[in-house]
Amino acid sequence: MKVVILCGGKGTRMREETEYRPKPMVEVGGKPVLWHIMKRYAHFGHDQFVLCLGYRGNYIKEYFLNYEAMNSDCTIVLGARHEISYHGAHGESNFQVTLADTGEETMTGGRIKRIAKYVGDDTFLLTYGDGLCDVDINKVVEFHRAHGKLMTVTSVRPSSRFGILEIAGDDRVESFFEKPQLDGWISAGYFVCNRKVFDYIENDDSITFERGPMERLAREGQLVAYKHDGFFFAMDTYREYQYLNEIWSEGKAPWKTWP
Numbered sequence: 001m002k003v004v005i006l007c008g009g010k011g012t013r014m015r016e017e018t019e020y021r022p023k024p025m026v027e028v029g030g031k032p033v034l035w036h037i038m039k040r041y042a043h044f045g046h047d048q049f050v051l052c053l054g055y056r057g058n059y060i061k062e063y064f065l066n067y068e069a070m071n072s073d074c075t076i077v078l079g080a081r082h083e084i085s086y087h088g089a090h091g092e093s094n095f096q097v098t099l100a101d102t103g104e105e106t107m108t109g110g111r112i113k114r115i116a117k118y119v120g121d122d123t124f125l126l127t128y129g130d131g132l133c134d135v136d137i138n139k140v141v142e143f144h145r146a147h148g149k150l151m152t153v154t155s156v157r158p159s160s161r162f163g164i165l166e167i168a169g170d171d172r173v174e175s176f177f178e179k180p181q182l183d184g185w186i187s188a189g190y191f192v193c194n195r196k197v198f199d200y201i202e203n204d205d206s207i208t209f210e211r212g213p214m215e216r217l218a219r220e221g222q223l224v225a226y227k228h229d230g231f232f233f234a235m236d237t238y239r240e241y242q243y244l245n246e247i248w249s250e251g252k253a254p255w256k257t258w259p
Helices: 012-018 031-045 057-065 067-071 108-114 137-147 195-200 212-219 238-249
Strands: 002-007 050-053 074-078 083-087 096-101 124-128 130-131 149-157 164-167 174-178 186-193 223-229 232-234
Touching: 002 031, 002 108, 012 238, 031 050, 031 130, 031 137, 050 057, 050 108, 057 067, 057 096, 067 083, 130 186, 137 149, 137 186, 137 223, 149 212, 174 238, 212 223, 232 238
Parallel strands: 002 050, 002 124, 050 096, 149 223
Antiparallel strands: 074 083, 124 186, 130 232, 149 186, 164 174
């Protein structure tokens, strides 16, 4: 089953890190957040990836083209008989990565439409290149197959960015809750899709997947939510980047399930 990852956004809200590299390549614990997402999927046996490249896509191409050399000891024979031997295992020897240029200004719907030829005739997995989650991927796949609809979205309860005050009639604060979990559900961006989902996306690079296609799927009863009560965190700002690095360095990263 292919894993499609949207990697084309510009990450304008964390310009400190994304001016010279795409957001999926911003590092958490010394590795790109994209690597963390791929390792999470691979933990559940999904190691065939299709990366939808856009803004500074060559940065991602160069990373994977040079991956063996940058993550292994190597011996190089120079001259006419140029040879390179790699020593040791880096843990990603079975990864298959398709690097697809989907256009620098293309919106999410257009990016997904452009890679239809790479996912085959099977169900495929879909996510963004900046969100970390500890959901059991295979349980979401089982849930998707059981309900028989075209698309499953993993949903989580959002947490407030601010502390919540309960204030009495005399303006006295009766209680304070630091960033409590709110009612309702939001998309965590971890999807399971039937190939027929491509039929809901027009051949238009300006199409945003989250608007037209997903809204239509919902209206037609073809979008089902898998409720996840665990960890989810999208790295949208520099402050969030700092938080993810902090919990990684403390050994408290919930998404890390590999050795």
